[in-house]
Amino acid sequence: MATFSTSEFKSGLKVLIDGEPCSILENEVVKPGKGQAFNRVRMRNLKNGRVWERTYKSGESLEGADVMETDMQYLYTDGEFWHFMKTDGSFEQIAADESAITDAKIWLKEEDIYTIVLWNDAPISVTPQNFVELEVVDTDPGLKGDTAQGGTKPATLSSGAVVKVPLFVTIGDVLRVDTRTSEYQNRVTK
Amino acid sequence: MREFFAQRGVLEVDTPTLMPTTATDIYIDSYRVDSAASFLQTSPEFALKRLLAAGSGSIYQLGKVFRREAPSKRHNHEFTLCEWYRVGMNLNQLMDEVEALVQTVFSAAGSQRTAAIKIERLSYRALFETHFAIDPHRVSLDKLAALAEQSLDIVAADLSRTDYLQLLLSHCIEPNLPEACFIFDYPVEQAALARLENDEVGQLVARRFELFLGGMEVANGYFELLDQAEQRARFVADIAERARRGFDEVPIDEALLAALAEGMPECSGVALGVDRLVMAALGIDDIARVIAFPQPRPSA
Structure with missing residues (x-):
């Protein structure tokens, strides 16, 4: 996966922080006239939803995270996993575990469409329609x-x-x- | 602003934008124009000082300067700087004059923050004592690193004492500054082209000030260094540090040093970001809204 330097940070960029996939929400350059520049970055941890602010010395870089969002249809649960199917006609299925399903668990209805975030092709979050x-x-x-x-x-x-x-x-x-x-x-x- | 200087007998001058040398400051990056073996000037400072040494008397320049840095709500790589030098003035007198100029511009803008705006004066030491209970002139690198770690989620290797002080100032103190204030008497490591003197408690400090409006740095003033040998030593130290960090190499401005050797009159000088002053006067928080064709920046 590519790495991104602070000058390439922008909202929506997915990066790995402390081994976890995160999405950059805001990136602000803070540069004293005579001083070292810093980037003040607001981000969201895509696994647990935590939003926080971290400051980087400008010029540092972060590894990109292979994260994609896809709409999938909910099929059923076997008690341990929740099974979803791609809507692109491939009928390909994935299984989300408890840690990915979390808040979505109380909104599941068979055949409804959910937004699944995949990190390295594994589901890390499930979001119902609004x-x-x-x-x-x-x-x-x-x-x-x-x-x-x-x-x-x-x-x-x-x-x-x-x-x-x-x-x-x-x-x-x-x-x-x-x-x-x-x-x-x-x-x-x- | 031109009227303001005309009334005070300060002469307007115009010096080149392209010059064979440029600022050596570690964190000021110049655009190099290879085809002209020159740099776009980051400030007219060196040229203005050569005029002062040649006997110009008090002078100012109002014009465009260039700094190669990432665009943000407060930065545009090409911006308007008003830089002036007052022969015979000390730093307090120059702060008085900056305050008068800010009042003039604010009232011309019909700003809610009327012309009567009072600009507080706070020492660098007082700010760090208030916010962190430390003396910024003496605090250790380890203590600063610990404070930064406590206050911020920070990822940065190889930061110096100065870097940490500026980090804490910009992230923790600036957002809580009074609406309008000067910060004065900086640590000696941040002297740049300012003179060093002992302050009232016998601490060696750089006789420098910065103006902050709405938590935003707007101007930077010095009681100017006149000593040619010390100036050369600071240039050499900057250039060595640039090399250590792998930054662009910049030549020493020998013409400036020759002018200092000839003798520059005792003076104070200040550079004021005009775009930011307009932002403050109009209560606008994005520099792109006071520039007709701002530098594009990645959507953030």
Whole structure:
């Protein structure tokens, strides 16, 4: 893999830091008039999502990380791995483990499309679409005539996520939910 | 700005942009123009000093200079510098004059930060005592490295005391500076072309100041070094350090040294980045917005 010097740093560049794949978010040159230049770099660790700022002496370089993003279809889980299939017609499958699936686990629905980040061809993160549609499998019965008050109650979705929903929602409803905030958007059926 | 200098009897001069020698500063990189065996000037300093030695009296130059460095929100490789020298002035008097110029430009810009802007004066020592409880003139390299490691996630090999001081200043102190301030009396290693003197506690310091507006370095002033032999020694040391680091070789400006040997009058001089002054006056945080055709930079 190529190496990149500080002058080539830009947002979106994928590099290896302490052996982990990271994405550069921002790169700022700090150069005192008479002094050594530094690059102040904000980056995200692509494995655990941590965002932090690190300063490099200008001229240092980092090894590039072989990282690519691809959309894949979720198939099933065997309890240990979660299996996805490429959507390019190759039917090629990959298996993501617990460390890659993490937050996405509660949003999985068979046949839906997910964004998978591959590092050296192995999945390191799985991200659901911003909005998904899921069925309610459990919630308390609604209280009649209380819709105007905007009250909420918890509802468990088929994927396992628990979201706050309006009181009129009942078991069997299909809801549109924002996966980034776990917020109810609207009812799709019924 | 020209009116400001005309009223004060400072003569405008114009010296070449292409000269056979250039700054030897380790971290100032010049564009070399091979076909002319010359360098695009990073500042008109050497030429202006030759005029001073020839008896010009107080002079200024307002024009373009070039520095070969990565573009950023505060850097454009070609920029406008206002550099002036005041015969017989000490550093405090020159800071007064810089303050007056800033007020003039701010009021001309109709800036919210009115002409009445007061520029605080803080010593380099006071800043490091306040922020890190260390004396920057005496602190050890190890202590500085430990402080940098505590305060920042830093990846850098082979940093000197000066590098660490500048790192801490630019990353930790600058963002917390008053809206407008001068920093004065620098460590001797950062003397460049400033004279060394003992300060009020008997510490040898470089009689230098920098102006910061909104945490951004805008001007750099010296009580000028007149001693030809010391100037040569500093050039030689710079060139040796450049060679050690594998940086471009630059020749010594013998014409400047000859002028110093002839005798340059006691004076203070300052170089002020005009684009940055305009940024500060208008409250703009990106130099590309005050230049018609800015240097392209990678999307960051």
